[in-house]
Amino acid sequence: MNENHLNPKDCLGGRYRILSIIGQGGMGAVYLAEDLKLRGKRWAIKESKGNGHVQNFRKEAETLIQLNHPYLPNIVDYFPPNENGISYLVMDYIHGQNLAQKFKNMRNQLPFEKVIKYAIQICELLHYLHSNSKNPIIYRDLKPSNVMIDQQDNVRLIDFGISRSFKQHKQQDTVHLGTVGFAAPEQFEDKQSDHRTDLFNLGAMLYYFFTGGHYYTSRKSLQHTNIPLPMIQVIQKLLQFNPEDRYQDTLQVKRDLEKLQNDKQRLDFPNKTSLELSLQFEPKVIVVGNMYQGAGSTFTSIALARMFHHYKIKNALVEYPTNIPELYSLLNGEKNKPKQYEFLFDKYHEDHWSSNKLEWNSGYTTWYPLPLSNDALLEKNESKTEIEPLLFNIRKPIMIVDISNGWSHPSVQQLCNSADEICCVVDSIPTKFSAGLSQNNLKTAIRLKQSGKNVHFIVNRDINARVKKLWNNTLPWNPSCYIANFPFENVHEHIWKGKMFQIEKNIKDKLIEGLYPFISQIVPKSMLEQQANSTGSLKKWFQIQH
Incomplete structure (x- = not known):
């Protein structure tokens, strides 16, 4: 511990081990610390240095200690000014x-x-x-x-x-x-x-x-x-x-x-007449990943993007930097990308950039594929701080982030901690689910669920009612939705022709039916039904359901 501040691994009062600095200001720093007495407990330690701040700091401590309310941080310890005039206040660590x-x-x-x-x-x-x-x-x-x-x-x-x-x-x-x-x-x-x-x-x-x-x-x-x-x-x-x-x-x-x-x-705000404008919910980040390799997270992500497009809800599909680049080829980028298109991941770290100039729009969906040469991109994104500005700058009402098989990467774990919805894609082949890596991913999903996150299982390549029942018995909680099993040769044929399989009419109708139970948890049903009334095939499907 030096004269001015605490350092990581320093121990305050023989009890609070400093983990990191989480804030810095003119009067001092705020640290994240672990409690050596109450194992697993973390606290925020607020520092005050300089005689001019001591009175206010002591007053803050005295005020908070006497209060008890769920919307206030709890104070657990106070260290009066030491020989260097530095005081410390130990309080709840508010993750947010x-x-x-x-x-x-x-x-x-x-x-x-x-x-x-x-x-x-x-x-x-x-x-x-x-x-x-x-x-x-x-x-x-x-x-x-x-x-x-x-x-x-x-x-x-x-x-x-x-x-x-x-x-x-x-x-x-x-x-x-x-x-x-x-x-x-x-x-x-x-x-x-x-x-x-x-x-x-x-x-x-x-x-x-x-x-x-x-x-x-x-x-x-x-x-x-x-x-x-x-x-x-x-x-x-x-x-x-x-x-x-x-x-x-x-x-x-x-x-x-x-x-x-x-x-x-x-x-009933002025000029809020269309579904797109009247959608009054906070932008949501939806993380989509495989429970095991080949389960279909990218197929599912594209399907979700096109379903939100169908409902006229602006959305973005982001291929996460931990992935092996695939989305650009699936979108037939050489033919369909905008003229003079530049990959956002090549540009967002520059001092001045605008995502609007780089957007690749397809109706209500904006695509953000990785560049085909993904060299060193992963190294640039070791922490969430590298990806977070990108997500905020491309903010859409719905943002789908395809992490593929990247659950174990530290930046993905941080992303999941802040995401609104987390989708774990499984398919109808149970043997892969028993592998060690799959079980680790399952433990991650359970941990996120226990922490209060909205974690969903999406079953891809669903076969029949009997398999559906088996999945319900195998998974720790029931899947949110089931995507039909489409013939493998049909999917491949579309890829070779440079066409998007998910937008074919008969395919789209089945995707709407399969994904609706999940989408209706994200967007109010009344808004989806409003759009259904203006879409013939979808209107007919709603009538059948209700």
């Missing part, structure tokens, strides 16, 4: 990203339902802080970067450095703090902040999300946004200049937001 990062990664467009959900949770937390009978807490710095989103998609409020205890007899705050763009007027005037200050901060944050990243000071009109009038009225009331004119009760804000959340008419 903050709302500022999430908003940026989604190109400044958070789905309406997500914003409402997070705002309701924040209201619940603010009510808890404000109604503390012994010591009401005013947070005073509510902003996207201070709101973490954990793996369960719930908020966790962090950084209590400038919070204060409310003292009714005081006429003004001792110090005027807050973040420009989110702070209330009284935070920069000689007035005392109270619970209504936090409500102004909440309104400013909602304004920021619904205007695509504009601060309230920009005075961008909410009337030109695609949000319903009741939501505009809530935000306007939160943002009143005088605290007396704002909401006076946090629970009332929560009730009004819940009414919006439950109102079935809330999605």
Whole structure:
């Protein structure tokens, strides 16, 4: 351990072994540490250095220690300033990203339902802080970067450095703090902040999300946004200049937001008429991989892409860098690629690039195949940090990532930890499933399932009802869907002719029937049925099913 910071393998207090640095700021670093006493437990250790930060840091520790709420990090240990003036706070490690990062990664467009959900949770937390009978807490710095989103998609409020205890007899705050763009007027005037200050901060944050990243000071009109009038009225009331004119009760804000959340008419936004535009769900990453070599992950990935295309849902199919390049040839790239096409994997690491110029579109699907020469590409992608910017820059409502046989690669494991849906492809030949590598992949699938991930088995080359029953008895949980067994010679014939097998009409109808149970878990059924009403063969299939 040196004078300024902790290093990996250092041990704080004889108990917390440092694993890595997970954040760095002006006042210090945040470390990931393992607990040597509670084996398997990991903590975040927040560091503060410099005399100017010690008071706020100690105040944050004292504030958090007395609180207990599911949307707050728990404090487990505190180390006061050492001889070098460095303090440490040991707290829950929240695996996720903050709302500022999430908003940026989604190109400044958070789905309406997500914003409402997070705002309701924040209201619940603010009510808890404000109604503390012994010591009401005013947070005073509510902003996207201070709101973490954990793996369960719930908020966790962090950084209590400038919070204060409310003292009714005081006429003004001792110090005027807050973040420009989110702070209330009284935070920069000689007035005392109270619970209504936090409500102004909440309104400013909602304004920021619904205007695509504009601060309230920009005075961008909410009337030109695609949000319903009741939501505009809530935000306007939160943002009143005088605290007396704002909401006076946090629970009332929560009730009004819940009414919006439950109102079935809330999605009637202006100009949202087509299925493509009215699709109001957060972009999803779907990982598709083989349980064993040759199970058909690439065939399944292409089939999924074309099914989403059929439903007029924009999607992307990304061939992961751990794969042996195959997609380009299957797409007959030499004939079908756009003129002057450049592989995205050759360009995305450059300083300036735009995925739009590199897109290979086929209807609602965008293809991202690997270059045929994949030399050294794997070495460039040893960690998720290399692939993550690519996924964010090609963000589509649906992103299918074909990892083929790459389950064991560290970057794939990290990708699976953040993916929304994980599809494990198996076929109707059981002998391969008993091999050692297949069993390792099965253990990976089970581990991901136990961690709370949505893990699906997709059976490829399904033969008959008897085999289907055998699969249901063999797998640890039932498959989400079954893809019909298509004659091998027909598939090969299409490949040799440079044609896509999955778009043949009689093939497509069978794929729709097979994949619908899975797709309907990703996209609301009402939207799929709306599209079915405008498609003859699909409409007929729905009538049979219902």
